[in-house]
Amino acid sequence: MGTLAALLKKHTLWVGFLAVLLPLLVMLGVQFVWLARLEQVSAIAQKVTHNNYLEAIGTEVQFYYRSTAERALNIPATLFVQKRLDEVAMFWKKKPVEGVRRLFLVDFTRDPYGNYLVFDADRAELYAFPASDEALAIIVACTPWQVLSYRHGVAQSPAVRVDERNPEFRLILNPITDDASHVVGVAGMVLDEGFFKTQILPAVIKKALPVFFPGGGADAMGVTVRDATGHLVVAKGEEPGEGDDARDPPATARFPFVLTDWTMSLRGPGTTPEQGARANFAFNVTLSVLLAGVLMSGIALALRAANRAVRLSEMKSDFVSNVSHELRTPLASIRVFAELLRLGRVQSSEKIQEYGEYIEAESRRLSRLIDNILDFARIESGRKEYRFVPTDLRDVVDGTLRTFEAHLRHSGFRVAFEGIDGALPPAEIDQDAIGQALHNLLDNAVKYSGDSKEIEVRLGREGDELVVSVRDHGIGIARAEQQKIFDRFHRVGTGLVHEVKGSGLGLSIVQHIVQVHGGRIVVESEPGKGSTFSIRLPLGRRATGGAASAEVASAGPAGAGSRSEG
Ligand code: ADP
Secondary structure, three states: OHHHHHHHHHOHHHHHHHHHHHHHHHHHHHHHHHHHHHHHHHHHHHHHHHHHHHHHHHHHHHHHHHHHHHHHHOOOHHHHHOOOOHHHHHHHHHOOOOOEEEEEEEEOOOOOOOEEEEEEOOOOEEEEOOOOHHHHHHHHHHHHHHHHHHOOOEOOOOOOEEEOOOOOOOEEEEEEEOOOOEEEEEEEEEEOHHHHHHHHHHHHHHHHHHHHOOOOHHHHOEEEEEOOOOOEEEEEOOOOOOOHHHHOOOEEEEOOOOOOOOEEEEEOOOOOHHHHHHHHHHHHHHHHHHHHHHHHHHHHHHHHHHHHHHHHHHHHHHHHHHHHHHHHHHHHHHHHHHHHHHOOOOOOHHHHHHHHHHHHHHHHHHHHHHHHHHHHHHHHHOOOOOOOEEEOHHHHHHHHHHHHHHHHHHOOOEEEEEOOOOOOOOEEEOHHHHHHHHHHHHHHHHHOOOOOOEEEEEEEEEOOEEEEEEEEOOOOOOHHHOOHHHOOOOOOOOHHHHOOOOOOOHHHHHHHHHHHOOOEEEEEEEOOOEEEEEEEEEOOOOOOOOOOOOEEOOOOOOOOOOOEEO
């Protein structure tokens, strides 16, 4: 249980990330399945729409001819019986019938074989049919009724009928029956194909399109009508090219009432319903994935920030315990030495001096530590102020080494100082701050030297920069850590370092100070061989703002030159 909690705590970022990622992946999966289904359904729906559209055209055409036939061909049987067929001519003259090549009547009351009469629109009269293919088509079509009339049979369900046996003469016929359901005649018309092609069909196609394909989609639709021989009769929009049909089979349908041997077809804009649905699907999936990506990045960022905050607070509590220890250890030894002196147990004046020096050095160290903490607080709150004055850097280095000397001697360290011949140009620096930075580097060199007791301090000039470097032969720093050690509170967490107490503030303060001077701090280090920290300050104009950051140079301690003991 405990280990699980520890594991969760250690990998908060990943746990949080997975806690969001898993449900999100499930959601994406479900959405994918739904979108895939929607893709299928929408392809079917599009096909249905295409078929419905063609059906609507057929219905519309049927409606036109049915209503025309009912208006023009519903002749009362009494006009046949009372020989008043001239009135029919007057009626047809008064209400002209559109879309018809010829109107005709067949009268079985006058002649049992049928008296065939054609309507002459100009003279508004009926006249006997001259022999022709058209007359033959009409006779053939009317024969069943003629036979029925001849036999005085009863018409079972007299209704408007279409006869297209001869495609040249497409007929709509209405049998006229008397009260006893005997057929007394036939009223009929021959369709005008030209009128159908040029007037009715284009109008119907155009009227139905926006209903089925709203929002501009209608313009992209291609409609074609072909006759029984496959000859193109009417085309709206792009005419389908050769080979198109294999890629994109159009929806097709027949006319239901007249012209039943003609075919209409409808084609979408370049893409099939399946392609359209697939494009839709791809778009939706991409959108979902993008949204999920954005969401995940946001969450990752938030979790990272949270993780950092947690780490920082852990570091801070480590800091408190480390600093307490750092304060307590020198205080304890100061107290012991002071007690020894007070009780007069120490007789030799050399020992007294040594203990005194020790107390002094330890209290200096304590002041430095407190200075570091106070400085850190000032830097964090932006209240740290610097006083830049032209200074000889050598004075600062000498001064710092002097105050450090007793501490070094007590710890058994030897410091080699390598200076530069001749005068250094004065640099505009804050003496106390640079002294403190150097002090922090020396302090680290002592703390992390391990068994080695050699430290080298070098002061020199390289191009436009003044360089102060502190080199030790201690435990060194792994490459992966070399950037991080400059972060506040960061301490390398392995090996010897555990035993060496520290606040984790020293290098972050050094970096801040150096950056404020427009310079940079460079570390060269190799684990087990030692480290060299170099403060590089620009000569001449000081560039404030701290744009420069810590640099990590190639591993390995820097080369040594001539030295003099310090
Ligand atoms: P600390 O108070 O822990 O010394 P610093 O900021 O001065 O804090 O240093 C940060 C970390 O960098 C140290 O904890 C240590 O791990 C590493 N470090 C600093 N100087 C050296 C050095 N000269 N040799 C090896 N490791 C070093």
